[in-house]
Every structure is written in C-alpha cells, then in structure tokens.
Amino acid sequence: MNYRFLVLCCLLVQVAAALAQKGMPSNPLNVPLGDPYIIYDEKADKYYLYGTGGTPNRFVVYSSADLNDWTNEGVVYESSQPEAWGVKDFWAPEVYFFNNKYYLFYSAHWKDNPHNELENYRIGVAVADSPTGPFKDLTGKPLFDPGYPIIDANVFFADDGKLYLYYSRCCYKHPVSSEIADWAKAKGLFPEIEESWVYGVELSPDFSGVIGEPVLLLRPPLKMNDPQSEWESRSVTSGEINRRWTEGSFLFKQGDTYYMMYSANHFAGENYAVGYATATGPLGPFRKSANNPVLQKNTQNGGVVSGTGHNSLLRGKDGRWWCVYHGRTTTGGDQRFVFIDEMKILPDGTLVVDGPTTGKRRF
Incomplete structure (x- = not known):
C-alpha cells in the first residue's frame, strides 16, 4: 500500500473521530440549574432550557441548536416587575407555547403573608411573545390559593382540548400518620413526619385559574411493607430529615395510558430519585410501578452521580424521548447540573430511563 495514502487515511480517521467527539455532549451538561425543563421552538429551530437557579429571584434561559452546546441567553423573568406577586424562592419554571404566546408556570414565595409563614409558596403564570x-x-397574583403552600407546576394538554394542572402540596406543616412515622418516633429519629402530595385539577383555557376542586393523585406509602416504601422513605430512614416528598410531577400520555413521573426524598440529598405511576385518565386513579425507582444515584455501584430528580421529558425530532433532570456529582459538590438521558416505554408498557450516565454521548 502506498505510504502517503496510508498516512492520509489515518489522518482522515483521526479528523472524523475528533469531529464526532466535538459533536457529542457530556453528561452532565455545563448548565448549573435544578428542576430543568426544555422546549423546542419551531420558529427559531432551537431548544430552550429553563430551570431553578442561575440568578437570585429571577429566571434565566439557555438555548441550543442541537442539545449539545448551550448558550446562556440571560434573564427572561424579573421578580422586580410591578406585576410580580412573588418575593423570593423562584423555582421550577416550565414554559408552554399556546395560542401564539409563551406561558411560564413557576413557583414562588407569596408576598401576601399575614401569618409570616416560612413556606408561603404558590404557583404563578407569566406570558411573553418569545421563549x-x-x-x-x-394577573399579578397566584394562579389560585388552595389554602396551603404549593410548588412544581406541570400542565397537560388533553386530547379533548381540556387543560390540567399538576402540583405538589409542600411538606410544611403537614404531618401525616403512617407506619414509617411511628417507626421514626420509636427510633428517636423524629417526633413526626411531614409529607408532600401531588394533586391534579382542571385548568381554565385562558390560564386565569382552575376549574373544580383539586384531586389527590399521589402520596407516600402508609405501610412499611408497601413495595414503594423503602425508596420513598430513604430521607427519613437515613436520619436526614423528617419529611417524605412526592413532588416534581410530569404527566404524559402513551397510547391509552397516562404516565406520571415524580420525585421522592430530599432534593438537596443523595437519595433524591424518580418513579412513575400510571392511570387510564388524567386525574387517575394512579398506580405506582413495581419497577420504581427508574432513576436514582449510582454512587453505591461505583458511579459519581447522586441526587437525581425533578425530571421533565422532551420528545426529540427523531421521535425518541429524553428524560431531562438534575443531579450532583462527586466532584461538583452541592451544585446541581442538568442531565439528559434516554427514556423508553417497553412493549409491555414499562417505563425505563437509561441513566444516570456520565461522559460523552450523542442525542
């Protein structure tokens, strides 16, 4: 073989490998946000990523043409605007394109706080002409007031044109009797266990309020022998905190089945993890999956990722589903970063997430 030709072939192989590597993202993304949510905007032919953090009491957005390289586009929501009703703790933004407008659903601490509650959270809606x-x-006020603090809004657009809002009631001042609470008290860990629960309610077509009364959809197990109890109670059984969470819900429909993904355990701890439940209608009743959790830390198996949770889903241009979530690494400390891993529905209806993964991969 001609020597020069052989050298040229080797160089071409190296260049091709370098280009392929350049086009591959690294998990986690270099985006330091929690509670991530991505939309694809057809007008701009770009992806836009929102999340908690990046700026105090405001929201920022990142853009990408390919899900690989992300650019910080700056602040998209200012809590100092005259219409703002929230004063701090701006969390969990989700943006929806509807009727040629972009709607931002978010959680914040309500300034109307006559009893000086430490967690006075409600859900708001803001609108823009651009992502x-x-x-x-x-409206200059929360979407609605159920009489208790709520966070983590998620909106589902049903086939019949109806809209549904899903949210989490906070653990704050919500002690619940259960076998795990009795166990924690007997062990001398905590005198009581507070819980957060996921609710659903119909949303008005103009996003100005809700229709009817909220329906309780998901909550932590009451019995210790419940198959879900072990993984959903790890923040309590580890002695970390006296709370059990059911939060960060995300609803989607596949065929005739409604899937609700949710997170359990302390968002700031290593045991934050994701499970899911299924139903035949948007307001349940929901049944939790036997293969929960579907996304959790891998440090116990030699990995470097923990605190995986508060996910959303993105449908790629090729039809594949991507699970978008935040996590922490052993080298990143307490900083949350965005991860993207593939999610699949198996032929038998089982939901699986290929994660958490680290290093290079292609979307």
Missing part, C-alpha cells in the same frame, strides 16, 4: 422573554405576570 427568551421578557415574561410578565399574567
């Missing part, structure tokens, strides 16, 4: 904002509050 990069600026978003302005729709």
Whole structure:
C-alpha cells in the first residue's frame, strides 16, 4: 500500500473521530440549574432550557441548536416587575407555547403573608411573545390559593382540548400518620413526619385559574411493607430529615395510558430519585410501578452521580424521548447540573430511563 495514502487515511480517521467527539455532549451538561425543563421552538429551530437557579429571584434561559452546546441567553423573568406577586424562592419554571404566546408556570414565595409563614409558596403564570422573554405576570397574583403552600407546576394538554394542572402540596406543616412515622418516633429519629402530595385539577383555557376542586393523585406509602416504601422513605430512614416528598410531577400520555413521573426524598440529598405511576385518565386513579425507582444515584455501584430528580421529558425530532433532570456529582459538590438521558416505554408498557450516565454521548 502506498505510504502517503496510508498516512492520509489515518489522518482522515483521526479528523472524523475528533469531529464526532466535538459533536457529542457530556453528561452532565455545563448548565448549573435544578428542576430543568426544555422546549423546542419551531420558529427559531432551537431548544430552550429553563430551570431553578442561575440568578437570585429571577429566571434565566439557555438555548441550543442541537442539545449539545448551550448558550446562556440571560434573564427572561424579573421578580422586580410591578406585576410580580412573588418575593423570593423562584423555582421550577416550565414554559408552554399556546395560542401564539409563551406561558411560564413557576413557583414562588407569596408576598401576601399575614401569618409570616416560612413556606408561603404558590404557583404563578407569566406570558411573553418569545421563549427568551421578557415574561410578565399574567394577573399579578397566584394562579389560585388552595389554602396551603404549593410548588412544581406541570400542565397537560388533553386530547379533548381540556387543560390540567399538576402540583405538589409542600411538606410544611403537614404531618401525616403512617407506619414509617411511628417507626421514626420509636427510633428517636423524629417526633413526626411531614409529607408532600401531588394533586391534579382542571385548568381554565385562558390560564386565569382552575376549574373544580383539586384531586389527590399521589402520596407516600402508609405501610412499611408497601413495595414503594423503602425508596420513598430513604430521607427519613437515613436520619436526614423528617419529611417524605412526592413532588416534581410530569404527566404524559402513551397510547391509552397516562404516565406520571415524580420525585421522592430530599432534593438537596443523595437519595433524591424518580418513579412513575400510571392511570387510564388524567386525574387517575394512579398506580405506582413495581419497577420504581427508574432513576436514582449510582454512587453505591461505583458511579459519581447522586441526587437525581425533578425530571421533565422532551420528545426529540427523531421521535425518541429524553428524560431531562438534575443531579450532583462527586466532584461538583452541592451544585446541581442538568442531565439528559434516554427514556423508553417497553412493549409491555414499562417505563425505563437509561441513566444516570456520565461522559460523552450523542442525542
């Protein structure tokens, strides 16, 4: 074989490998946000990523043409705007394109706080003409007031045109009797266990409020022998904190089945993890899956990722589903970063997430 030709072939192989590597993202993404949510905007032919953090009491957005390289586009929502009703703790933004407008659903601490509650959270809606904002509050007040603190809004657009809002009641001042609470008290760990529960309610077509009464959809198990109890109670059994969470819900439909993904355990701890439940209608009743959790830490198996949770889903241009979530690494400390891993529905209806993964991969 001609020597020069052989050298040229080797160089071409190296260049091709370098280009392929350049086009591959690294998990976690270099995006330091929690509670991530991605939309694809057809107008701009770009992806936009929102999340908790990146700026105090405001929201920022990142953009990408390919899910690989992300650019910080700056602040999209200002809590200092005259219409703002929230004063701090701006969390869990989700943006929806509807009727040629972009709607931002988010959680914040409500300034109307006559009893000086430590967790006075409600859900708000802001609107913009562009995914990069600026978003302005729709009504200057929370979407609705159920009488208890709520966070983590998620909206589902049903086939019949109805809209549904899902949210989590906070653990704050919500002690619940259960066998795990009795166990924790007997062990001298905690005198009581507070819980957060996921609710669903119909949403008005103009996003100005809700229709009817919220329906309880998901909560932590009451019995210790419940198959879900072990993984959903790890923050309590490890002595970390006196709370059990059911939060960060995300609803989607596959065939005739409604899937609700949710997170359990302390968001700031290593045991934060994701499970799912299924139903035949958007307001349940939901049944938790036997293969929960579907996403959790891998440090016990030699990995470097923990605190995996508060996920959303993105449908790729090729039809594949991507699970978008945050996690922490052993080298990143307490900083949350965005991860993207593939999610699949198996022929028998089982939901699986290929994660957490680290290093290079292609979307």
